[in-house]
Amino acid sequence: xxxxxxxxxxxxILIVVVAIWVGxxxxxxxxxxxxxxxxxxxxxxxxxxxxxxxxxxxxxRPPRRLEMRQLMDLRRIxxxxxxxxxxxxxxxxxxxxxxxxxxxxxxxxxxxxAFGGQPAVSFVLPLLxxxxxxxxxxxxxxxxxxRRQLALDRAIAEIPSLLxxxxxxxxxxxxxxxxxxxxAQQDPILxxxxxxxxxxxxxxxxxxxxxxxxxxxxxxxxxxxYMALGTACGxxxxxxxxxxxxxxxxxxxxxxxxxxxxxxxxxxQQLHNSEKLVVRAENLTVLPMVSIxxxxxxxxxxxxxxxxxxxxxx
Amino acid sequence: xxxLLSSPATFYVLVLLAFGMLATIAWVGFGGGxxxxxxxxxxxxxxxxxxxxxxxxxxxxxxxxxLRVVLLGIGILIGxxxxxxxxxxxxxxxxLGLPSxxxxxxxxxxxxxxxxxxxxxxxxxxxxxxxxxxxxxxxxHNMAIDAPAALxxxxxxxxxxxxxxxxxxxxAERGRTPEMEQIAMLLLLARTRDPKVMVANIEDVLLxxxxxxLRVDRNLDKxxxxxxxxxxxxxxxxxxxxxxxxxxxxxxxFYGTFLGQVSLMVAILILTGAVMVLNRMTRPPARVRxxxxxxxxxEGVYDA
Numbered sequence: 001x002x003x004x005x006x007x008x009x010x011x012x013i014l015i016v017v018v019a020i021w022v023g024x025x026x027x028x029x030x031x032x033x034x035x036x037x038x039x040x041x042x043x044x045x046x047x048x049x050x051x052x053x054x055x056x057x058x059x060x061r062p063p064r065r066l067e068m069r070q071l072m073d074l075r076r077i078x079x080x081x082x083x084x085x086x087x088x089x090x091x092x093x094x095x096x097x098x099x100x101x102x103x104x105x106x107x108x109x110x111x112x113x114a115f116g117g118q119p120a121v122s123f124v125l126p127l128l129x130x131x132x133x134x135x136x137x138x139x140x141x142x143x144x145x146x147r148r149q150l151a152l153d154r155a156i157a158e159i160p161s162l163l164x165x166x167x168x169x170x171x172x173x174x175x176x177x178x179x180x181x182x183x184a185q186q187d188p189i190l191x192x193x194x195x196x197x198x199x200x201x202x203x204x205x206x207x208x209x210x211x212x213x214x215x216x217x218x219x220x221x222x223x224x225x226y227m228a229l230g231t232a233c234g235x236x237x238x239x240x241x242x243x244x245x246x247x248x249x250x251x252x253x254x255x256x257x258x259x260x261x262x263x264x265x266x267x268x269q270q271l272h273n274s275e276k277l278v279v280r281a282e283n284l285t286v287l288p289m290v291s292i293x294x295x296x297x298x299x300x301x302x303x304x305x306x307x308x309x310x311x312x313x314x
Numbered sequence: 315x316x317x318l319l320s321s322p323a324t325f326y327v328l329v330l331l332a333f334g335m336l337a338t339i340a341w342v343g344f345g346g347g348x349x350x351x352x353x354x355x356x357x358x359x360x361x362x363x364x365x366x367x368x369x370x371x372x373x374x375x376x377x378x379x380x381l382r383v384v385l386l387g388i389g390i391l392i393g394x395x396x397x398x399x400x401x402x403x404x405x406x407x408x409x410l411g412l413p414s415x416x417x418x419x420x421x422x423x424x425x426x427x428x429x430x431x432x433x434x435x436x437x438x439x440x441x442x443x444x445x446x447x448x449x450x451x452x453x454x455h456n457m458a459i460d461a462p463a464a465l466x467x468x469x470x471x472x473x474x475x476x477x478x479x480x481x482x483x484x485x486a487e488r489g490r491t492p493e494m495e496q497i498a499m500l501l502l503l504a505r506t507r508d509p510k511v512m513v514a515n516i517e518d519v520l521l522x523x524x525x526x527x528l529r530v531d532r533n534l535d536k537x538x539x540x541x542x543x544x545x546x547x548x549x550x551x552x553x554x555x556x557x558x559x560x561x562x563x564x565x566x567x568f569y570g571t572f573l574g575q576v577s578l579m580v581a582i583l584i585l586t587g588a589v590m591v592l593n594r595m596t597r598p599p600a601r602v603r604x605x606x607x608x609x610x611x612x613e614g615v616y617d618a
Contacts, residue, residue, distance in 0.1 A: 150599060158496075158602040161523045165503045165515050172616065180616060184499070184609035185602055260519065267526040274533035274598060281540045281596045288544045291588035295552045298581040299559070303568045 076205040080145035080233060082192070094137030102130025148189055149234050155182070155190040156237035157270065160244070160263035168256045174245055175222040193238075199229055206232035223249050237266060367414060369490040370421030372467070385409045398569055400578045419542050422535045424464070429493050429531060431462040433524045435469075436497070440516050443509050450509050451478045454501070468494060479505075483606050492601035493527060499606050503613075534598050541596050545589045552585060 071077075074087040083090060105126030109119045159181045166177045182190040192198055203209045203216065209228040216225055223246030230239030244262045248255045361375075368378035389409030393402025435457055443453045458472035471484035479502065486498035497520070504515035556578075559565040568574045 154599050155602055158492075161519050162496075162499060162503065164519050165500055168515065169503060169506050169511060170613075170616075176616065180609070180612045183612055184605055186605055187602065256518075260522075263519075263523065264526075267523070267530075270530050271526065271533070274530045274537070277596050277598055278533050278537045278540070281537050281544075281592075284592060284595060285544070287588055287592060288548045291584055292548055292551050295548075295581040295584045296555065298577050298584060299552065299556055302573055302577040303559070303565055306568055306571075306573055307564070 073205070073207075074141075076202075076232075077141060077145045079198075079202050079205050080148055081141050082144065082148055082189075083141070090137075090141065095134050097137060098130040098132075098134030101133045102126050105129055151187055151189045152193060152233055152235045153237045155185055155187060156235065156241055157266040158185075159190075160241075160259045160266060164256045164259035164263065167259065173222075174248060174255060175225075178222070178241075193229060193233065199225065202232045203228050208232075221246075221249065223247075240266070366490050367417045367421070369488070370424060371417055372424070382410075382413060385413060398575070398578070400575050400582070401569075404582060415542075419538055422531075422538050425491050425493065426528075426531050426535050427464045428468070428489070428491070429524070429528055431464045432494070432497055433521070433528065435461065435465065436516060436521060436524070440513050440521075443513050447509065450505055450512050453509075454478055454482070479610065483610060486604070486606040492603055493524075493531075495604040495606055496523070496527075499604060499609060502606065502610060537596055537598065541592050544592060548585055548588060552581060556581075 074091075078085070078087055078090060106123060109121060109123065109126055112118060112120065159178065162181050163174065163177050166172055166181070167174065170177075172180075179191070179194055182194055185191065193202070200213065200217070203213050209232045212224065212228045216228060223242050223244075225242070226238050226245055227242030230236065230242055240262060244258050247253050247258050364379055364382075365375045368375035371378075373381075386406070386409050389405045389407075390402075392409075393405040396402060396405070439453050439457050442448065442456060443450065448456075454472055455478070458469040461469045468485055468489045471481040471488070472478070474481060482498045482502050486495045489495065489498070500515070500520045500523070504512045504520070506512055560569060569578060
């Protein structure tokens, strides 16, 4: 046994591991009831939060346990990514592609043995490539889902001003106006999400919105539908649209004014995001400097090394 | 035979073949299937992009395609003249990718100018309808006459005597930018028999919307200029140094060797990696594009 593996160091390692484990669970929110987390979240959103600078800087996040549960829900992720097949079929495809790759590469690697030669590379390499292919299929699914979520948010951010005009000049119901504008967008993401065949699946796939499905199917209300879809798709803008629709339906406020207020709020968000990007670009000055230094070293370093060892032309 | 089969080169050729096969399986299985690979839709998306780029710099799209082909030819010639394989690949990749990269920067500035001009023109339109009480169609027609240079080509359909609805759709199709599409759509939707309603909609909805978009666009233009400047400095410093070193015979022969090629590859990877990271970390979300014609068709169906 190596000398450092004595009883004391084993205890120290155990304590560190347990501390990391407990700390990880704490960060993930396992010791706080989700109702408390949701209360904190809503308090912080109203500006009543007691959180310090760290939380203000990084923004208020939903409970991590909920986030984790949503991330692990493959059926929901598949619906968000716009894929219709079952999660099992997708996983089978992804794993199958990895297995076929590993098998083909292993056969290619072992082929020389039949002719009395040696395998070209270790058998671990084909297996590793197979695993990468498997993981790439799953990573692709998550990337598509995230892209579609962003695209959905963006698609909604552009419609309130058009809604305001359409409702005021054509006396059109809000839900019809939203569908009409969604269909005029070149990216069909919003029109697809609002298609009854799709929104039922999306709402049914999300544990938070599942109980609302029967109610929505029996008595469809644009506000409730958009709010439920916003929760199911993780789209803040869709929820905002739902809140606006509810205000119009329940308080009788003029639709044009509500839509314009929503348009202003979403545009302010866009402005804020663009300002954040400008600041980020200014803070990234160090990246080109480091890259230039590294590239300089890559262009000159080997040449100097070669000249020292054997001269350039040899 | 056994020696040939057991060589690493054979293995890697097989690896490439396997990847090709798997890429096809993955595309068919996970993507849109063979129809998506071989359909004309992909070609039409490419042509659409070429049309967007050409419109962004105010060129006819056929001229733009010819320019791209000529640039590619120049890239091939530079690569051939350098006699260094890595530089040849880089020259071809550069002449393929650089024009779109530059166009995006020019397009951002040009779009900003168009956008500012459109805002001024709309303010004039509101003033004209309110003061002179002329019909909306006449005011839209006047908007195209004496339009500023940035908008002359785009607003030209409004100057004709044809259907004003069709002219506004054409304005959006000529502009090929999200902003012009939004303006055309809002004008089409705001058009009513009562000029007061239209003026109210332009003042309450369209003008504040344009002002907000302009602030966002100015920020994004500043962002793009900053990021592109950083990338250009990186590329120029390293290319300048390489050209300077390559004039020396000993360095030129070193870059012709395997080690020299590898060191150039590493430098290129570092630079392209840094440019990609910069772009990725500062990429603004893409604006939504619209089909104004489809909106009008849908509106027609609803009205009927």
